[in-house]
Amino acid sequence: MIGKEIRLERIMDRNTGRAVIIPMDHGFTLGQIEGLLDMQKVVDEVSAGGANAIILHKGMVKGGHRRHGRDIGLIVHLSASTSMNPDPNDKVLICTVEEAITLGADGVSIHINLGAPQESRMIEAAGMVSRECSRWGIPLLIMIYPRGEGIDPNDPRAVAHCVRVAEELGADLIKTNYPKDKDAFAQIVAACSVPVLVAGGEKGGDIDSLMMIDDAIGAGGAGVCMGRNAFQRENTTSFVGSICRVVHDRENPGKVLGRLS
Numbered sequence: 129m130i131g132k133e134i135r136l137e138r139i140m141d142r143n144t145g146r147a148v149i150i151p152m153d154h155g156f157t158l159g160q161i162e163g164l165l166d167m168q169k170v171v172d173e174v175s176a177g178g179a180n181a182i183i184l185h186k187g188m189v190k191g192g193h194r195r196h197g198r199d200i201g202l203i204v205h206l207s208a209s210t211s212m213n214p215d216p217n218d219k220v221l222i223c224t225v226e227e228a229i230t231l232g233a234d235g236v237s238i239h240i241n242l243g244a245p246q247e248s249r250m251i252e253a254a255g256m257v258s259r260e261c262s263r264w265g266i267p268l269l270i271m272i273y274p275r276g277e278g279i280d281p282n283d284p285r286a287v288a289h290c291v292r293v294a295e296e297l298g299a300d301l302i303k304t305n306y307p308k309d310k311d312a313f314a315q316i317v318a319a320c321s322v323p324v325l326v327a328g329g330e331k332g333g334d335i336d337s338l339m340m341i342d343d344a345i346g347a348g349g350a351g352v353c354m355g356r357n358a359f360q361r362e363n364t365t366s367f368v369g370s371i372c373r374v375v376h377d378r379e380n381p382g383k384v385l386g387r388l389s
Contacts, residue, residue, distance in 0.1 A: 131265025132300060138201040138234040139181045139267060139301070140323070140350075144376045147301075147325065147351035149269075150174045150358050150368065151183040151237075153205045157216070163359040170359050175200040177368025178376075181234065183269075183353070186223045189231045203235040203269060204228035206257060207250070217244035217275050221253050225260040235267035235300075242290050243276025251293070258298035270299035271353070273327070281305050284312035288319070295322050303327055303353040306340055310347045317348035328354030334367065338381035341374050351375050 140147045152171070155164045163170060167188055174182060181201030185208065206228065207219040219239045228236045238257050240250045254270060261268040272294045274286035284307040294302040299322055306326040307313055317324050326344040328337065341352050352375060361367040373379040 132261075132267050135234045135265070136267050136300065139203065139269075141180055141376055145323070145350065146345065146375050147180040147323075148178070148368065148372050148375050149181045149183060149201075149203065149303075149325065149351065149353045150179045151205070151353055151355040152188070152359065153183055153185050153208070154355055155188070156185050156208045156210065158211055161356075163356065163364070170364060171200070172197055173364040174359065174368050177365040178372040179358075179368050180351075183237055186227060186231060189233075201234045202232060203237050204231055204233040205237045205239070207239045207253065215245060217241040218246040219250055219253075221257075225257060225264055225266055229264060229266065233266065235269055236261065237269040237271055237303075240270060240272040240290075240293070241275040242272060242286070242293060243274055243279045245276075247276075251297070254297050261300075262298065267300040268298065269301040269303060269353075270294040270297060271303040271327075273305055282307050284309055284316065287313075288316045291316055291320050291324055295320050301325060301350070305329070306344050306349075308340075310343045313344060313349065314347035323350030325349060325351045325353050328352060328357035331356045331360055334370075334385055335381060338370060338374050338384060341371060342381050345375055345378070 175198045183203045183205050185205050206223045208222050209216050209219050238254050272290040274281050287307045290304045302322050302324045337357050370384045373384050
């Protein structure tokens with residue numbers, strides 16, 4: 129486990145045991161979207177804000193990581209789909225653990241949608257990736273969501289099921305939806321032996337986003353994986369810094385935003 133432990137310290141804050149991770153894999157899914165047009169610039173902004181790690185697809189590593197300024201952890205995302213697919217929830221493997229290692233990854237991530245038509249294939253792929261991560265000592269972040277016909281993506285029971293599936297697959301970190309119920313999330317986290325981070329979701333207001341993060345951390349969450357809610361801000365560096373103060377320093381969201389106004 130020593131290799132995984134060392135690499136996890138490049139992703140998680142060793143003092144707080146929490147993490148602010150900024151996924152930037154959205155270009156594969158959505159194309160050339162706002163915030164991800166200049167990858168080097170946005171990575172520099174996120175790094176300057178104090179984020180612990182970023183998530184990139186393999187082809188973007190060479191163009192958007194570790195060129196200037198503060199270092200930042202690198203997680204290479206292994207699965208993908210596009211918004212033009214008849215079933216955008218069908219995630220397939222496009223990279224291997226070994227490829228990620230050659231790129232200098234500190235960890236890898238994979239995406240599962242429980243309730244989607246191709247759920248079984250995504251679970252099977254995650255099982256294979258988990259095995260390879262154990263072999264190579266690479267931390268595995270499993271992004272797992274309740275997504276399917278008739279499924280409420282914020283239902284605490286569905287979120288709890290997602291967390292349990294990821295834990296049983298061998299995840300070292302889990303990213304899932306925040307169920308918008310602090311007590312329910314506290315029960316979910318307490319029943320899991322693996323750090324659970326919440327997704328940032330669709331872009332929302334500054335205070336709403338920070339309040340959600342504050343609630344999740346207060347309930348025992350291990351941090352946040354926030355993409356568009358972070359890199360599409362007018363001042364990405366400042367907002368990522370605000371997230372870090374809420375997650376790591378446990379500052380009040382209102383006071384954090386008051387500093388920016």
